[in-house]
Amino acid sequence: MFVRDESFQTFIRRYPIITFLIAAHIIVFLLINFTPFSTSVYYFMVGSNYYISQGEYWRLFTPIITHEAAGHLIFNSFSLLLFGPALEQILGKVRFLIGYVGSGLIANIATLLMLPLSYAHIGASGAIFGLFGIYVYMVYNKKHYIDKANTQILLVVLAISLVSTFMSERINVLGHLFGLIGGAALAPIILATLKRRGKRN
Template sequence: MFIRNETFYSFRKNYPIITGLIVIHLLLFLWMNLSIWTNGWIPFGIAIFQLGVGNNGAIAAGEWWRLITPIFLHRDMGHVLFNSFSLVLFGPALEKMLGKVKFITVYLTTGILANLATLFLTSPFYLHLGASGAIFGLFGVYLYMVINRKDLIDAANAQIITVILIIGVVMTFINPGINIVAHLFGLIAGAAIAPVFLRNARPFYMHTQAPVHDGDITFNPHRWNKRRFVSKQVIVRVLGWGFLLLVIVGIVSRLF
């Protein structure tokens, strides 16, 4: 579920919603920051930030779109890359299992609910942005699967999600500048709505992967027999340590 072995082109074909979200993340980030760096030479970039950032006071005054727009905006390079990388790793399985419409509905719903919780539980002057609430919403769906829908996730992948989720929650409280409310309520929202959206879901391995061009080689589940055997426990450790290293790098980068 979480081992990515696609090419760029096959990833784009198989997971169009994830691809679209990442493109939006990167384009808006570059547009905003290039506008700031060039003192407004690139038009509307600063306005995108000013009108799109989550602002509790403005939301309370009726600017309801700020419950949605922060999901697509990011403050620095580490922020946008970390969230986009998380989507690449953990989004594709759910996009296949839920389908495109249900996936984007879950993503936006959990992100909006996380921002609503931020509105009611933080200061009226609190500003926030980032896709973390929605991404934790996806983790909430996985958490529900681990606990109540073991038919949809095997033990090894359940262990991966459990390790990553524990690390993510711990880092939420350690890393300065994190919207703790959005992370926690995104997670809760994902777990709460999961039963509805997973009702007719099938395990990830039952979904076919569409090739980009005629003649493209699709995934062969027996190809590992031709290579040295790598246990699932090793994969869990590698992914867990890799994610932890990425988190540490992100924390250190914010200290300087």
Template sequence: MFFVRTENFQQFIRYYPVITALAAIHIILFIMTEVIPLNVFQEIKAFLLGNNYLVQVEGEYWRLFTPIFLHLSLTHVVFNTFSLVLFGPALEVMLGKVKFILAYLFMGIIGNVFTLFVGPLLMSHAGASGAIFGMFGLYLYLSFFRRDLIDHQSRQVILVIIVVSLVMTFTGANINVYAHLFGLIAGVALGPIVFGNK
């Protein structure tokens, strides 16, 4: 079963350094920008935030990358970080550290790129959801095309998680639907590249 965590804290850090670093960035940035009332941290938040207008009109293209690490509510950072810690380790092990982080960032950026092209011009956004849904997309690819790499129980779990997550995407408030959908699609499309065809 891919998604059962039995490691203690020190083992988790040692086995999954990329996941650990990403989770730490989520938490540290959230505390800085949403908990500590300092102007400098609000300036950092403004610099990292995704904003279609500032990308398209002002050419601030880093905003296609930086929102992946920024979260604007406790619920958002907890959900995304928990999902990363639960579903990321198996992928980090299967892909290796470098390939995993490149895939993760690529899927997150794709979600933000499509948010730019499809979303409203004045839309602002933040969160790792595009990359998280990208991980779901990788698992979706494994579930249908590389069943030799994923056990039956894990397939069942991930399919249920994807369905529930998609329902929440379309029924929840203040959710970047574009990042979720295109992150998922990017993960499926990236599957044969990073895992290969059997």
């Protein structure tokens, strides 16, 4: 479930949303770091609580695909590569995108409401924790979607990720936690529509 053995072309064909998101990560990273207008791109994409409060609501979404440091980009993109495909396959493209972006949005709204106006953030971590939230809901409520071995892998990785969340002052702790909560909250809605669709088919 979490092991990738496809060729590059097969992966792109099977998981177009994951492919698009990772490509967006890379493109934005390159624009921020290796172009003459890097400062302008970063300014436009960053999730600034102050500017969001002034009506620039796109900043609730743009941080989800924005990374400035190579390590941040690699870690989040690899996490998406590892844990995203199974959910895209189970949920379908539209439901997966709703769960992923919706979790990131919930994380960023929580950041806006609970942290100072001077706070600014970037990164896909809130959305990725949302995937964990969806998986956790499956583990306890839809066990037929995930077997015992993969459940153990998932819970160990989640535990490590949660511990790591509190180990750096630069990490948006609220973003991680509310991404996880957001994914778990969206999961029953997304899976209910999947079930109804299955019945119609």
